[in-house]
Amino acid sequence: MSPITITALVIFAVTYVLMLAFQKIRPHVTVASAIIFIALGIISVASPNLFGEGFFALDGGTYSYGLSQALSEIDWNVIMMIAGTMGTVYLFIESKMPQLMSDILISKMPNMKWAVVAMSLFAGIVSAFVDNVATVLMIAPVALAFCKKLDVSPVPSIICIAVSSNLQGAATLVGDTTSILLAKSVNLDFSDFFVDEGKPGMFWIVEAGALVSALIILFMFRKENTKISFNSRTKVEDKFPTFLLVGTVVALIAVSFIPYKDGAAEGQFYKPDITNGIICIAFFLVGIICELLIKKNTEIVKNAFKEIDYYTIVLLTGLFVVIGGVKSAGVIDVIGGAIASLGSGSPFIVFTIIVWMSVILSAFIDNIPYTATMLSVVPVIAMDLGIEPKLLYYGLLCGATLGGNLTPIGASANITGIGILRKEGYEVKSTTFMKYGVPFTLAAVITGYLLLWVIWK
Numbered sequence: 001m002s003p004i005t006i007t008a009l010v011i012f013a014v015t016y017v018l019m020l021a022f023q024k025i026r027p028h029v030t031v032a033s034a035i036i037f038i039a040l041g042i043i044s045v046a047s048p049n050l051f052g053e054g055f056f057a058l059d060g061g062t063y064s065y066g067l068s069q070a071l072s073e074i075d076w077n078v079i080m081m082i083a084g085t086m087g088t089v090y091l092f093i094e095s096k097m098p099q100l101m102s103d104i105l106i107s108k109m110p111n112m113k114w115a116v117v118a119m120s121l122f123a124g125i126v127s128a129f130v131d132n133v134a135t136v137l138m139i140a141p142v143a144l145a146f147c148k149k150l151d152v153s154p155v156p157s158i159i160c161i162a163v164s165s166n167l168q169g170a171a172t173l174v175g176d177t178t179s180i181l182l183a184k185s186v187n188l189d190f191s192d193f194f195v196d197e198g199k200p201g202m203f204w205i206v207e208a209g210a211l212v213s214a215l216i217i218l219f220m221f222r223k224e225n226t227k228i229s230f231n232s233r234t235k236v237e238d239k240f241p242t243f244l245l246v247g248t249v250v251a252l253i254a255v256s257f258i259p260y261k262d263g264a265a266e267g268q269f270y271k272p273d274i275t276n277g278i279i280c281i282a283f284f285l286v287g288i289i290c291e292l293l294i295k296k297n298t299e300i301v302k303n304a305f306k307e308i309d310y311y312t313i314v315l316l317t318g319l320f321v322v323i324g325g326v327k328s329a330g331v332i333d334v335i336g337g338a339i340a341s342l343g344s345g346s347p348f349i350v351f352t353i354i355v356w357m358s359v360i361l362s363a364f365i366d367n368i369p370y371t372a373t374m375l376s377v378v379p380v381i382a383m384d385l386g387i388e389p390k391l392l393y394y395g396l397l398c399g400a401t402l403g404g405n406l407t408p409i410g411a412s413a414n415i416t417g418i419g420i421l422r423k424e425g426y427e428v429k430s431t432t433f434m435k436y437g438v439p440f441t442l443a444a445v446i447t448g449y450l451l452l453w454v455i456w457k
Helices: 003-021 023-046 067-073 076-094 097-107 112-127 132-150 155-170 177-186 202-220 240-255 275-294 298-307 310-328 331-342 347-362 367-385 389-406 412-423 430-456
Strands: none
Touching: 003 023, 003 310, 003 331, 023 067, 023 310, 067 310, 076 097, 076 132, 076 177, 076 240, 076 275, 076 298, 076 310, 097 112, 097 132, 112 132, 112 155, 112 202, 132 155, 132 412, 155 177, 155 202, 155 389, 155 412, 155 430, 177 367, 177 389, 202 389, 202 430, 240 275, 275 298, 310 331, 310 367, 331 347, 331 367, 347 367, 347 389, 347 430, 367 389, 389 412, 389 430, 412 430
16 A cells, blocks of 8 residues: 555544544544545645655555545535435424324324334334434324323333334435435435336335334234323324425435436436435425414524534535545555455355444444445445445445444434433433344344345345
8 A cells, every 4th residue: 555545544544533432523523634635635736745755656646635626525415405304304393293193103003012013113114204313303202102101111112213213214315314325326316215227126125124123023012912092182283394394205206217417318308416405405495484484483493403413414524525535545445455355255245244344333333424435435345346336335225224223322313212211211221222222123134134135136
């Protein structure tokens, strides 16, 4: 490896260690690291021999990474989708429609066992279109209500809701940040998550995992046969946010049939790279305008903008620049070659490594930076092996999304659920969480792992 590749690898490793050690300042760490990569790129052009002859030399030329190239690495479509969807989801939550939907669902269940299974599946379905954390915030209060009514601990129910919402995030393009990142990297549209190249998409893989994991939940709650009396229903006076969220999904589906420039035939109409982001932002702004001009509700507008996850947005922005820097320095090629060599040239072994490495790592680290990094590594590995990269892409998404359910800190949805329980006076031990999280995760991952290999091998 050249000196600049080794330097970039060290900076990249230090960046990850600092993100793990100091969770609250992760965005600051990625932005600082991004600035360092840009500075090295500028120095390499202005003073190529400053650190000694050959320091900035690469196999393919000289390391070059200026400000304009760094800005071009930022995926504005992803940033806009996250911001717009989170804003619309907040309006949706405030309308109380999710609570009403949950109330209706629970009122149809004969006992607690089926109520937990139904709410877990319902959380998963909602989470396929809404942020995982938002899903937990919507449905957990209903679980708390009926658990209090039955005088039972809400801990198992909330854990099952959290892990189910985390599972279904990989089912659609808008379900989770990792799905959004994958879609942009592989040029996938909304419909590709259902049918991709004539094969079952990730939606069906995830749903198969959800059904198997639902059987696990049913088995674990097999003795909970307490009958439920749930007569009261939440009243919803404003249905407009529901139309906004449905409109966002429908619009994303509609434009999914229009190709991007890279996938369009000569002379064919294609959509801009930021089309999905514009759609998400547009529907959110319509909701904001409605709240301001028609309802005169300035407070909910302020809160809607506050609820946008700026932490994740800044983290991703910095990370996009960092990953662009390590790619330019040849680090991605080194990592890809190392993983390919571990598999001894066997596609099945490499696929297995990527899936289960993603599961284990995502149980302890944020799956967003991990996924963003690995999306650059996967095509290098696939090229080395001479195989279809989508097998590895989908394996990565499966492992990285579901691995967070192994531990209470592995996913934001889990942390949110535990936070809700803590406010209610329930302290959740890691062993208690893993009692439900581990079998759930193994059931879902093994199902997805086997189906992906059969479909894409």
